[in-house]
Amino acid sequence: MKYFKKLISEKCYLSPISLDDAEQYCEWINDLEVIRFLSLPSQQIGITKEKAILEDMIKRGAQIFAIIDKEKDELIGNCSLFDIDHLHRKAELGIFIGDKNYWGKGYGTEATKLLLDYGFNILNLNNIMLKVYSYNKRGIRSYEKCGFKVIGSRREVKIIGGKKYDEIYMDILVSEFESVYIKKVLEED
Numbered sequence: 001m002k003y004f005k006k007l008i009s010e011k012c013y014l015s016p017i018s019l020d021d022a023e024q025y026c027e028w029i030n031d032l033e034v035i036r037f038l039s040l041p042s043q044q045i046g047i048t049k050e051k052a053i054l055e056d057m058i059k060r061g062a063q064i065f066a067i068i069d070k071e072k073d074e075l076i077g078n079c080s081l082f083d084i085d086h087l088h089r090k091a092e093l094g095i096f097i098g099d100k101n102y103w104g105k106g107y108g109t110e111a112t113k114l115l116l117d118y119g120f121n122i123l124n125l126n127n128i129m130l131k132v133y134s135y136n137k138r139g140i141r142s143y144e145k146c147g148f149k150v151i152g153s154r155r156e157v158k159i160i161g162g163k164k165y166d167e168i169y170m171d172i173l174v175s176e177f178e179s180v181y182i183k184k185v186l187e188e189d
Contacts, residue, residue, distance in 0.1 A: 001018060001020060001021065001075070003015035003018075003066060003068045003073060003075070004016060006065065006118075007065075007114040007115075007117065007118055007181050007182075008070065008114075008181060009070070009110040009111070009113065009114055009180065009181065010070070010110065011069070011070055011071075011105075011106060011107055011110050012067055012068060012069055012070050012076070012107050012110050012111055012114075013068050013070050013114075014065035014066070014067060014068070014079065014111060014114050014115065014118070015065060015066045015068050016064075016065065016066070017054060017064045017065060017066045017078065018066065019051050019054060019055070021066060021075055022047050022050045022051045022054060023047050023050075024075055024098070025050050025054075025078060025098065026045060026046060026047045026050040027098075028077075028096070028098030028099075029045055029050070029098075030044075030045065031098075033100065034096065034098050034100070036160070037096065037132075037133065037136045037139060038094075038096060057080065057082060060082070061082075061084055062080050062081065062082035062083075062084070063080060063081045063082075063084070063118070063119075063123070064078065064079075064080040064082075065078070065079050065080065065111075065115065066078060067079055067095075067097065067107065067111045069102070069107070074099075075099075076097055076098065076099040076102045076107060077095065077096050077097040077098050077099065077102070077107070077108070077111065078095070078096060078098070079093070079094065079095035079096075079111050079112065079115050080093070080094050080095075080115075081093055081115060081118070081119050081123070081125075081128070082094060084123065084125075086123075086124075088126075089124060089125045089126035089127065090125060090126065090127040090128070090129070091119055091123070091125050091127075091128050091129075092128070092129050092130060092131075093112070093115060093116070093119070093128050093129070093130045094130065095108060095111060095112055095115070097111075103138070104138060108139070108142050109142045109145050109146060112142065112143065112146045113146050113180045114180065114181060116128060116146060116147075116172065116177055117177075117179050117180050117181050117182050118182070120174040120177055120179075121179055121182040121183070122182065125174065126173060126174050127171055127172075127173055127174075128171060128172055129151075129169065129170065129171040130143065130148065130169075130170050130171070131167050131168070131169055131170075132167070132168050132170065133158050133165050133166070133167060133168070134153070134165045134166040134167075134168055135165050140168065140170075143170050146172065147172045147176050147177055148170040148171060148172045149170060149171065149172065149176075150168055150169070150170050151169050151170060151171050152168075152169045153166045153167060153168045153169060154166065154167045154169070
């Protein structure tokens with residue numbers, strides 16, 4: 001598979017997604033260890049449905065990127081800005097690292113920073129929000145490293161394994177973010 005270096009950090013880069021990767025995404029989103037952090041555990045998603053989901057997101061204006069290991073040129077996850085509202089300059093962010101070999105190594109944080117840079121400095125957004133379940137401690141720490149702040153929660157909205165969890169709402173403003181890539185590119189001679 002050929003990937004394109006749209007936004008580049010130290011460990012990874014973001015590439016436009018390819019529907020040819022739907023099979024890999026499908027494998028990850030049917031792995032309960034991976035999907036427990038997302039809102040999809042109760043759904044059965046095959047390759048055809050995964051392609052349809054990706055196509056629908058693209059039609060609705062979502063900016064979806066593959067997360068690629070820079071050294072190996074290997075797909076490790078996916079991230080997106082969706083529900084983009086250009087009038088009010090806001091969007092929602094989603095990300096997952098599907099390849100468990102890359103968990104806890106900073107790839108998600110780097111990819112999130114690249115996506116924020118794109119949202120704030122290319123799409124001209126002012127506010128980017130995300131939702132995360134209270135049991136996703138690693139994700140919350142990563143989002144805080146990127147500058148996200150907790151703005152509220154919805155109590156006991158996720159019931160899984162007989163336990164109830166809150167949905168945490170976090171956001172970041174353009175004024176709270178320092179460019180990690182785009183500013184460097186623009187300042188090059």
